[in-house]
Amino acid sequence: MFFEGAEKKLELQLKSAAASLRQLPQPFWAEFVACANAEILSHIHNDFCDAYLLSESSLFVWDDRLLLLTCGNSTLVTAATWVIENLAVDDIASLRYQRKNEYQAQLQASTFADDISQLRHYLPGLAYRLGHLDLHHHYFFFAEHAKVSCDSRFELLMYHIRGELADYLNTVLQTEEGILKRLQFNELFNDFQIDSHRFSPFGFSLNALRGLDYVSLHITPQGSHGDNCSYVSFETNLTCPSTRMTLLAWLVTLFSPSAWDLIEINLPALAVNLPQYGCLSQSAMTTEFGTAIGFRQFQQSDTETLIPQLL
């Protein structure tokens, strides 16, 4: 039943003089994601972006940058080195590589330390950990070599989901339409193009596009009863604070996680006011080229009673 929902992330920005990434043919991207042990399931696009839904999360390609998220036991660093080799290294303005602590790190093909030692063969950069090793923590590698456009990202990562939707996502009765209806994304993102996929037996992914804006949601619902290793990630580059707060409150209410992390890239810290959760820890930093990263871990305020897990 176990599936590692936590994503690894690769973000690449090109210098302004470089050729558009969107001119590269789809087989290029298929080979790229195959390096991470993922495959393309479906695809939407608009004038600014190509959004691919993958067997392991998502790929977004804009003219001057790309964002690849892969979950499970994917080998994202292999995709990263492949794409560096297949683009002109001198065209790369910035590469960011990000991993969060996994539920079961020992099942991964590599550690973050292994990954960055591979990346450093191509690009020098600095690596950081935000968060204590014994709680939620996030690793970032920054190989930034030029000022890049101020791309923002808002990440909400939810753990141990509970309640009606969590239960529904663990039944055989679930349908893609049923999940979409419960998410209410058609109302929340009514002017977005939406692409979604329900995995069998469990799991759900969604990409959405509107102009330069994107939304990505990935649900690993496994084990909502008793002990559970469920995980839901939501991310967007929408920057409006009230929109972010509305989305955060809606998703936290809907999934009722016992814990969640906020990662804010190039965004002021959202004033969070959800009294049933407390902020355990916070950490923030700014890179040499001005990329600002904020990380906060929230935990339900009431003591959680856990059922011992027979192994």
Place this chain on the structure above:
Amino acid sequence: MFFEGAEKKLELQLKSAAASLRQLPQPFWAEFVACANAEILSHIHNDFCDAYLLSESSLFVWDDRLLLLTCGNSTLVTAATWVIENLAVDDIASLRYQRKNEYQAQLQASTFADDISQLRHYLPGLAYRLGHLDLHHHYFFFAEHAKVSCDSRFELLMYHIRGELADYLNTVLQTEEGILKRLQFNELFNDFQIDSHRFSPFGFSLNALRGLDYVSLHITPQGSHGDNCSYVSFETNLTCPSTRMTLLAWLVTLFSPSAWDLIEINLPALAVNLPQYGCLSQSAMTTEFGTAIGFRQFQQSDTETLIPQLL
């Protein structure tokens, strides 16, 4: 600088008809702990117990049972299988094997799953995890084959120690006498025999005995500033609730950890009232032969601000 403070624990109880473990000569115990990559540093004893201070934690030997704690990258399971092979398996009433989540699990020689698959070659038993995988969690393996004496244990495991003592323990100025004076164990345990050892450059261990009662304290203070992976464990078989509450309050005040776990074996849950800490999660179970295990994770109530760690 990094040292894994978290202990693995082996507890073995013999049937009442078995020969006393204390009749076995010291070379037997030296070979036993060597299997775990530890060595005996010093030794105290009384009419009931032999207490060995080790290069990696402690060994206690009573007539009918033993308790071995080993920290770092020790291979406790090898010591466990060695001692099973070198005692009569039929004399073993109960074997308990316990591991907690490590700060850096990938540096360990084996996982808990590896360990219990070795132990099950000798003794059938059930294994459990208490606590979510993404927070503090503890693994227990129980191979209980007869009712045993109701041995109690109170474990306080502290993370990210701070303050004056934490600072002192990270200086080159520290002395064994200076540590003992700050701990005030001579007053708290004034009728106990005490054996202690200061490790170079950092670290401190202490065993104490009084009749059948024991106390064990192990300090891994490394990195008390900014990001830190410090760890302090305290355990005892003293059962009086007011004594336990006094010790808990004293140690938590002294070390000012940002988080701590309580493990209570065959003890009613202590009513903890330390308003600067909240209980994140709790879990409890009782085995077929009546061994009761309680686990609680406490965290400082205020949001902790963490300095990003350059890797």
